[in-house]
Amino acid sequence: MYFFLSNLSFLDLCYTTSIVPQLLVNLWGPDKSISYAGCASQLYISLALGSTECILLGMMAYDRYAAVCRPLHYMIIMHPRLCSQMAAISWLSGFSNSLIQTSLTLHVPLCGKNRIDHFLCEVPPLLKLACVDTTINEAELFVVSVLFLLVPISFILVSYGRIVWTVLHMKSESGQRKAFWTCGSHLVVVSLFYGTAIYAYLQPTNSYSQDQGKFISLFYTVITPMINPLIYTLRNKDVKGAIKKALHMES
Template sequence: MERENRTVVIEFIFQRFTSLPQLQILLFLVFLLSYLVILMGNLLIILLIKLNPSLHTPMYFFLLNLSFLEVCYTSSVVPQLLAHLLVEQKTITVVGCAAQMYVFTILGLTECCLLAAMAYDRYIAICNPLHYRTIMSGRVCAQLVAASWTIGILVEVVQITWIFSLPFCGSNRIHHFFCDIPPVVKMACTDTSKNEIVVLTVSVLFIMGPFLLITVSYICIISTILKLPSAEGRSKAFSTCSSHLMVVTLFYGTALFTYLRPKSISTPESDQMISLMYIVVTPVLNPIIYTLRNKKVKGAFRKTIEKSHTTTLGDGS
């Protein structure tokens, strides 16, 4: 009888992003501007790398893939958030929620692995420069990117399929603004302790695992840099990996805090604020970090503009 009295959930309702309705339009404009910056910044990086042969190196090959991931990653959440800021009923079907979670988690885990591959690239470039071209060949770079995607897809397809095999009944109100793993698991009307253990295990293995590889790589990198005889050499070596280090710090800082923090300090409001950090704030900062702090990218941008201007003048004449 208890099972019969339960209402099977076919759609979820998201919580209002803010309790102040008058802020909805302002938030819409802020997030829309942020999303446009993310799209234009990352697409600009992809375009510059494609058009400039001087950027056809392993480092920028990984950066191109990172920019592509960032565009897809934010696009899996932000357009829906923008739409829901303009409507009263913020709903999503269970199938739509599953699709969003598949895309979001696959891209997120792939990015974790890709950041580790980028750290390995910087480690070889600084700690073993004489063999860099041999070790980081085009084939090896492609294999590292393919491995990142394979891990992301395999791990998250299994995990998310298991989560959505749970029964969802009773209340269908999600205390979040998108279908993230922790709030959706809380909606299940059954014992979810095993699922929570699996989520924690995946987080430790596939978020902490790449993070530890990055940490070890940078310990070796910093140790090598400090041994360089000249201050100019140390500054130049560090500048080649400083942008990546800043991006890793931003990405992993929020990801680790989100998925590994104790339940006792977790509230729906804090979950939303932290999610905004890695869905909107970090992707906005990444293109800025890689363009403003990277002389090669800035040089490629100037060359592309000059070439475009010259071509335009030539066509006009």
């Protein structure tokens, strides 16, 4: 669990770093622009990290399934080599997807003064600036969004369905509470991230609202990564114990 949490923490740190500095510059400074190279870099990095998180959260659901449903075989199932392979698949698939999406988006000719009605370079608002028909791009984006959003969330729901079935058949109430407590943090993070990302990428184009899109994007690119450490910290007994011990030593 801590191996995947370390990957998620590093990912969220990079995710917010790729967006927040430029966002603060545009909010507080007189210049509200970003260079073409900066926009392309931000698009690639943020999309890569977002895609990676989609897969990584699904991998973490399998880890929780193995911990709750196969506790006696957990160390055999989730051995270090498998964990490293699962993390590598998450990172490679995320950056590969971003490379394809970024290339297709940046090759679309843009119109006017290239003003993006958004606070970051993202695929939907960039396609709004296109001078040509973007039906193919939108269809391709929809298919990829299904693969990276609906497929992992379906896998997560199946995993937690098995977890709930196993927990309900436990005879020990303390064991039930421990199992639900272990999975609670991950469920909260999954709900926040996938809920907003699905709304942003899987709604019809004709119903896409720029104002709503900006708020939703702000939520899953900045707010959710920022509160993830709090979610896991407040629900993790080991972390809370370490914090209490550190505070006690200081006092």
